[in-house]
Amino acid sequence: MATAIYVRDIAQYDGQEVTVRGWVKAKTGKGKLQFVRLRDGTGQVQCVAFKKDMDEAVFEAVKGLTQETSVIITGTVRSDERAPGYPGGYEIGITDVEVIQMAEEYPITPKEHGTEFLMDQRHLWIRSDQQWAILRIRATIIQAMRNWLDDNGFMLVDTPIITPAAGEETTTLFELDYFGEPAYLAQTGQLYNEANMMAFGRVYCFGPTFRAEKSKTRRHLIEFWMLEPEIAFCDLDELMEVEEQMVGYIVQKVLEKNHQELEMIGRDVATLEKIVAPFPRISYDEAVERLQKLYEETEDAEQKDLLKIEWGEDFGSPHETALAEMFDRPVFVYNYPSKVKAFYMQPVAGREEVCRSVDLLAPEGYGEIIGGSERIYDADLLLEKIKAQGLPPEHYEWYLQLRRYGSVPHAGFGIGIERTVAWICGLPHIRETIPYARLLNRKYP
Secondary structure, eight states: OOEEOOGGGGGGGTTSEEEEEEEEEEEEEETTEEEEEEEOSSOEEEEEEEGGGSOHHHHHHHHTOOTTOEEEEEEEEEEOTTOOEESOSEEEEEEEEEEEEOOOOOSOOSSOOOHHHHHHTHHHHTTSHHHHHHHHHHHHHHHHHHHHHHHTTOEEOOOOSEESSOSSOGGGOOEEEETTEEEEEOSOSHHHHHHHHHHHSEEEEEEEEEOOOOOOSTTOOSEEEEEEEEEETOOHHHHHHHHHHHHHHHHHHHHHHOHHHHHHTTOOHHHHTTOOSOOOEEEHHHHHHHHHHHHHHOOOHHHHHHHOOOTTOOOOHHHHHHHHTTSSSOEEEEOOBGGGSOTTBOEETTEEEEESEEEEEETTTTEEEEEEEEEOOOHHHHHHHHHHTTOOGGGGHHHHHTTTSSOOOEEEEEEEHHHHHHHHHTOSOGGGGSSSOOBTTBOOO
8 A cells, every 4th residue: 555645755755665645736638648736735746647558547536627626646756856846856657536516617727817806815825835935834834933042042922802901102092891891902911921021030922913904005004013021130132142143043944844945935045144142232323313314315305305314203114124234233223302202111211202112123224123122110110101191090900919029120022923924924014924914905815
């Protein structure tokens, strides 16, 4: 009886009869020779049918296969360096085929399709080479993040999706009816993470987060996944060290594990090979000076208008892109004005208008992928900031209590999975970084 195998392991079965189970990616050929490209989720392999090598009924079954038909193919593995596929270099000489379900005419063909059509067919589009490769890289990125944290003393502690109050700004909340009382979908797990940190020292949470932002930019999703570490007895310098070590590890793991997927999507790996710690660090003050100098030197009126900025303003995408282009790897920008950051960020001693915050900007125009800060650890100061934001203090009583029972200096950050995937894969839009994107105009499928 033939051994059932996964395509990824085909090199181990050269010369042996095997069975592979999957779907017809494509079929070509004429006359007495047919080529079937089969995919099984782990890879793709070329299967070859010679009429003289099999029963006529089997050959006719092969000829009749349609795109995405589910099949079980039996045949002999043979090495051939010309054979296409993933991992490639091997093909299967078909001796038998069993059709599980003959697919109807497939809506996604090799011709050019519009983005909206493909997004409507997202449940099928993820089978295509590029989307398949992107989502495999996404899985490696998530695995690498968690492995690095697990190996460096962090503990995963889950945080709630339904919350009683805002974690960030109140204008982007999704409100729910919680048995007659208002509740919200989580914008972040950070506030709960700070409580977990007081129990376990070094923690992280990982899960979906929600922002009701009416934005149509290539960098924003309504529902996205975020990984958020929190560290006791940690300052901003140590936080940046953690970030750069983790990001460098992630990129190296993708280069090591997904070189073929990167090739499938046409990613220039030379730029990724430069992503090693340490990363450059500049203050917000220096960043504004650099942008203002660039503004003065820019002659193009449209570009000049995009670069205009005054101290105290938050950076937009053009500013982040311009800053990142000044370096060959991600760059830290730290000590932002307090008014453009969240209420819980620790002020800089002697400069109350500035907070101990930091963003990590990815190169190649991908902007902020990590945002973090030292957290306010004094209860009275935190209460003052909560009131200044117009937030109801009673909603944050439990959060304030953390500062009354053994408060310590601490810091943490959040890294967006989808923006990280977009950067590492070199994608023009964030919608392809997640299996089923939720956008301002899209919640189907």
